[in-house]
Amino acid sequence: MTDISLFDAIHSQRAIRHFSADPVSGEAITTILEAAIRAPSGGNRQRWSFLVIRDRETKRRLGQWYFETWNALASAMDLDSPGGQPYRPSMLTDGMEDIPVLILACQERPAAGFGPHPITSGASIYPAVQNIMLAARALGLGTVLTTLHTQHEQDVKALLGIPENVDTAALIPVGYPAKGRRFGGSKRNQVGEVTFHEMWGQKAAQ
Ligand SMILES: Cc1cc2nc3c(=O)[nH]c(=O)nc-3n(C[C@H](O)[C@H](O)[C@H](O)COP(=O)(O)O)c2cc1C
Structure with missing residues (x-):
């Protein structure tokens, strides 16, 4: 465990797409998944499963499929624009097999007829995904x-x-950031720009 505060983890966690070859221990992955399963889920049904992938050939195959989709998207995009930044080449597009661990977060679909509204369909798995990313950040x-x-x-x-x-x-x-890749510095709109009080469009608390 580390002594990073929750708020330090939240404020510095960001997308890392280049990783060092340093191994990630099984203990670290267990700590991360112990955090994942503390997340909320609808009705506390916990329909989640987490596939931990270290096998090089499996990672290579996943990387190929990732690359195909990325290539189609990125070739139609201005990669120098702010929206293009996440689509610049990285170890996700070239060398996924060299990333120490991949975690595939999965969710069992509810029985037909009880499906949630589309916007909430991921609401019982993405909180666990966020816990994974924050716990990983806390471990560096x-x-x-x-x-x-x-x-x-x-x-x-x-x-x-x-x-x-x-x-x-x-x-x-999941991996330790490559040399020169750092946590923190993410760009976000200010709270005041995305918050209304009492009524939609009302910027200041009355
Ligand atoms: C629903 C969702 C899907 C995403 N899919 C991808 C993806 O396929 N590949 C990728 O590199 N980043 C993906 N991202 C990461 C975003 O690009 C990233 O969170 C965003 O650019 C902010 O990055 P930052 O935290 O470093 O500022 C995804 C994020 C979300 C929330």
Whole structure:
């Protein structure tokens, strides 16, 4: 464990896409997943599963599929624009097999007829994903929430033996940041710009 405060972790956690070759211990992954399972889920049903992937060939295959989707997106984008920054080449697009660990966060689909509204369909898995990223940050480990692999959902499921009624919500690379890659410095709009009081559009507390 570390002594980083919760707020230090929250404020400095950000997308890390370049990792060192330093190994990530099983103990660290257990600590991270112990944090994941503290997250809330609808009805406390905890329909989540976390696939920890270290096998090089598996990571290479996942990387190929990720690359295919990324390549199609990135080639139609101005990578120097602010919106293009996350799509610049990285170890996700070249060398995913060299990232020490990938965690695939999965969620079992509820029985037909009880499906949530689309906007809430991930609400019982992404809090766990955020806990993974914060716990990793507290241990000095970098992560990034990725979803491009879902364009190859059926391939990914076949490769990993994931049942039909389980969806993959996020593929989270985990590793110590590469030299020169740092936590912190993320750009966000100010709280005042995204907060209303009592009524939509009302900027100041009355
Ligand atoms: C729903 C969602 C999907 C994302 N998918 C990807 C992805 O496939 N690949 C990637 O590199 N980053 C992905 N990201 C990470 C975002 O690009 C990142 O959170 C954002 O650019 C802010 O980065 P920062 O925390 O370093 O400022 C995703 C984030 C979210 C919330």
